Amino acid sequence: MLTLSGVDKRYPTGDRALSNIELMLPKGQVMALIGPSGAGKSTLIRCVNRLVEPTQGSIRLGDDELTRLSGRKLRQARRSMGMIFQEYALVDRLTVMENVLSGHLGYVGFWRSFLRRYPQAAVTEAFRLLERVGLEHAIDKRADALSGGQRQRVGIARALLQSPQLLLVDEPTASLDPKTSRQIMRLIRELCAERGLAAIINIHDVALAKQFADRIVGLSAGEIVFDGHPDELNPETLTTIYGEEDWETTPEPQDDDKETAAHTPPLLQGVERMTVGGAS
Numbered sequence: 001m002l003t004l005s006g007v008d009k010r011y012p013t014g015d016r017a018l019s020n021i022e023l024m025l026p027k028g029q030v031m032a033l034i035g036p037s038g039a040g041k042s043t044l045i046r047c048v049n050r051l052v053e054p055t056q057g058s059i060r061l062g063d064d065e066l067t068r069l070s071g072r073k074l075r076q077a078r079r080s081m082g083m084i085f086q087e088y089a090l091v092d093r094l095t096v097m098e099n100v101l102s103g104h105l106g107y108v109g110f111w112r113s114f115l116r117r118y119p120q121a122a123v124t125e126a127f128r129l130l131e132r133v134g135l136e137h138a139i140d141k142r143a144d145a146l147s148g149g150q151r152q153r154v155g156i157a158r159a160l161l162q163s164p165q166l167l168l169v170d171e172p173t174a175s176l177d178p179k180t181s182r183q184i185m186r187l188i189r190e191l192c193a194e195r196g197l198a199a200i201i202n203i204h205d206v207a208l209a210k211q212f213a214d215r216i217v218g219l220s221a222g223e224i225v226f227d228g229h230p231d232e233l234n235p236e237t238l239t240t241i242y243g244e245e246d247w248e249t250t251p252e253p254q255d256d257d258k259e260t261a262a263h264t265p266p267l268l269q270g271v272e273r274m275t276v277g278g279a280s
């Protein structure tokens with residue numbers, strides 16, 4: 001369904017962010033993209049929806065060669081890709097319902113969207129989606145009155161209102177507590193299964209990736225260095241992706257260590273949870 005071949009990205013600064021990326025994502029597959037900071041994860045996601053222009057290579061979604069599209073055709077192709085962002089990208093002063101309906105903007109004409117007049121079918125579908133993501137009680141609330149988890153649920157409903165074929169998800173849990181992070185990942189996973197939607201999820205938390213994705217792709221310095229089933233992630237493959245680290249160590253926190261544990265980077269916390277018998 002989505003195929004990247006020979007994709008390179010070199011920024012004008014000279015940074016080579018992606019090197020010869022070969023990737024095929026079938027319909028309905030949830031893929032987690034992991035790798036250290038600066039590995040090229042965001043660049044890859046942004047090349048797919050052309051927020052970043054690849055320097056070379058082909059990106060096909062269905063029958064469309066995305067790298068050749070411009071104008072109306074590019075806007076149409078973008079509608080088939082729902083974006084879910086780390087910082088939610090909601091309009092604070094608008095209500096939950098209005099934020100979700102903005103996912104329909106690509107379909108309605110300028111004046112209708114300016115006057116915020118949406119077709120009844122879009123409003124009905126927005127209600128249905130808000131119910132599905134558990135926000136039916138908050139439809140009239142302003143976006144700035146919501147918790148982080150609720151804001152992300154609005155972002156998910158908005159992305160789905162476009163009826164996308166593919167979800168591009170950029171660090172959906174970065175600002176959320178562990179329980180809410182799991183709920184959001186579970187929701188994305190369930191919605192993909194219900195709708196036969198494929199997803200690329202850029203995520204730092206390896207334990208969450210392992211638990212909720214069908215497939216893991218590891219990037220390092222712009223290259224794919226791991227592509228496999230979540231069960232294949234082990235100390236050796238993690239070292240290939242992230243570099244040397246004692247992945248097996250799961251220190252018992254002593255009283256004196258509590259403060260240190262609280263500052264353990266999320267990546268290592270995830271790996272530690274993972275190595276003690278799967279993500280909790």
Ligand SMILES: Nc1ncnc2c1ncn2[C@@H]1O[C@H](COP(=O)(O)OP(=O)(O)OP(=O)(O)O)[C@@H](O)[C@H]1O
Binds near residue numbers: 035038039
């Ligand atoms: N707009 C830009 N201009 C120049 N270089 C950039 C730009 N955006 C990213 N880069 C560089 O491209 C490389 C990949 O960055 P990218 O943000 O894609 O990595 P990432 O894996 O998403 O990192 P993180 O996990 O920290 O978000 C890095 O070397 C980065 O400095």
